[in-house]
Structure formats: structure tokens, C-alpha cells
Amino acid sequence: MIQKPSALLKKFDFYPKKSLGQNFLYDSVWINRIVTAAEISRADVVLEIGPGSGSLTTALSSVARKVIAVEIDNRLIPILNHVLVENRNVTVILGDILECEPHKLMAQYDVSTFVVVANIPYYITGQIIRHLFQSSMLPRSITMSVQREVAERMIATPGQMNLLAVSAQFYSDVKIVDYIPAGAFYPVPAVDSALVRLDVFDPANHIHADSSLFFRIVRAGFGQKRKQLQNALSNGLRINKEQILNALANIGLDSRCRAQTLTMQDWADLTNMLSDAVAIATNQSSS
Known part of the structure; x- marks a missing residue:
């Protein structure tokens, strides 16, 4: 386990906002678990949503061709620039992922395929998933940590189906890879998380309906x-x-x-x- 990011955040006078659901993953065991689950190769371009303090970003940059990290909180940009100063294959973008169009973002870097890796706020999980799936350029896969309850809703079966499950299963094969304890994050959230992987497919080959x-x-x-x-x-x-x-x-x-x-x-x-x-x-x- 690596050191909690509290000292780094304090150095930049940064305090996590509950309103943004900021809980930064810092445990190296779980960071590596996410990277492994994403199955990233040296040919891959990664769209990271919510890089936070840059711990996961650093690990991703060591295995990917390029990492494009989109962060909504401008207070984190100086921290990310500091942490990632030697990671030449990382581009940090200040913006709201819900207002970014993945196909336009990837076109800027002449990218034809990409994967998504994210540690995202629990309250916005459904919106982000739907946004990614409604893009004209779908990711090859999505690997992310989400609230355990949300993950279990995503893999629901008939009898317990819900709108999020239908949305996720329309576009992908969904599986829970592992469960992440609350102590792997800083600040410690009130709930446990799950590591989820969505292998995206063309729905036209599975669901024959408009x-x-x-x-x-x-x-x-x-x-x-x-x-x-x-x-x-x-x-x-x-x-x-x-x-x-x-x-x-x-x-x-x-x-x-x-x-x-x-x-x-x-x-x-x-x-x-x-x-x-x-x-x-x-x-x-x-x-």
C-alpha cells in the first residue's frame, strides 16, 4: 500500500468536495487490479474519467500508448501536472465528461479505438455510462470502480431488472471483477465499491430493434x-x-x-x- 495522498493534497491546499463525490483511490494493490482488469496493451489509448490525484493515471501511463484524462475539478489540474510531469504520454483535459464527445476527442489524436478506465463519483455513474454508449464512437471496453450497490444493479437478471441494467446490457457484457474495500480510498467513503468491466459490443448484432x-x-x-x-x-x-x-x-x-x-x-x-x-x-x- 502506498502513502495516502493527504500530504500531497495538503501541499496544494486541496480539500476533497463531497458535492463532487471525491474519494481518491490510492491503494497500489487495487490500482494494479484495475489496470490488470482493463487488459491494456502498449497499443491502447485510454480515456480516463476523473483522474483525481493521478495515482491510477500514473499506473495506466506505464502500460498504455496514451492516456487522455478528463478532470472536471480545476483545483486538481496543478496537482495532476505535478504528479504527471514525467509521464509524456498523458494529456490532462479540464472538462466535464458529460459535455465531451468521445469521437471528437479521439479525432484530435488520430485515434480509431480506445478503452475507458475510471474511478467515478457514485452519484453520476449511470449518466456517464449512458453518455459513453450514446456516443457515435463506442469504447472497446469500460473498466471502472463504482458503488457496490450500483454494480449489482448493473448485472441484474429478470425479476430484478432496472433501467441501468438494461442500458448496460444493451451495449455490453457486464461482469463484477472484484470488490474494493472502502479503506482503499481517501477520504474513506461510507460504502464499499466494486470493480466492474463492460465489454462493449455492437448492439445491432444482439438486439434486433431500433x-x-x-x-x-x-x-x-x-x-x-x-x-x-x-x-x-x-x-x-x-x-x-x-x-x-x-x-x-x-x-x-x-x-x-x-x-x-x-x-x-x-x-x-x-x-x-x-x-x-x-x-x-x-x-x-x-x-
């Missing part, structure tokens, strides 16, 4: 998850309940089912069954 409509229907279904799916979809999509019941019956689903019980294939089948009804309802509401 992605935009797919997620519109999924969001409607989970928008009122305590209700039966027929009611949630009818309210959320403004379509006739009878059409929904017919669609559910045609794909072999119980009329009383709820969103959390559906498989990924069920959602794809439902999307295709309801496409015409949703299009008609959309045209009527806009006319």
Missing part, C-alpha cells in the same frame, strides 16, 4: 415500475392499452407482468410489436 424506440419504450416501462407494464406503457407512450395487451400476448408475456421481469429479448420483441402504435401516437400528439 435503439431509439427501444429505450423510449424501456424508459416508459420503468417510469412507473410499481405498476403493471401495460399501465406504465399506456401512460408513458399514450397508446391504447388493448394494443399493449395484444403485444404482450403475442410475445408470450403475462398481462400482469412488470418491467423488472422482462429479458433483453422481451424488450426487443416488444419494441418491434409496438413500433407502429408508437409512431401513430407520436404523429397524433404532434399534429
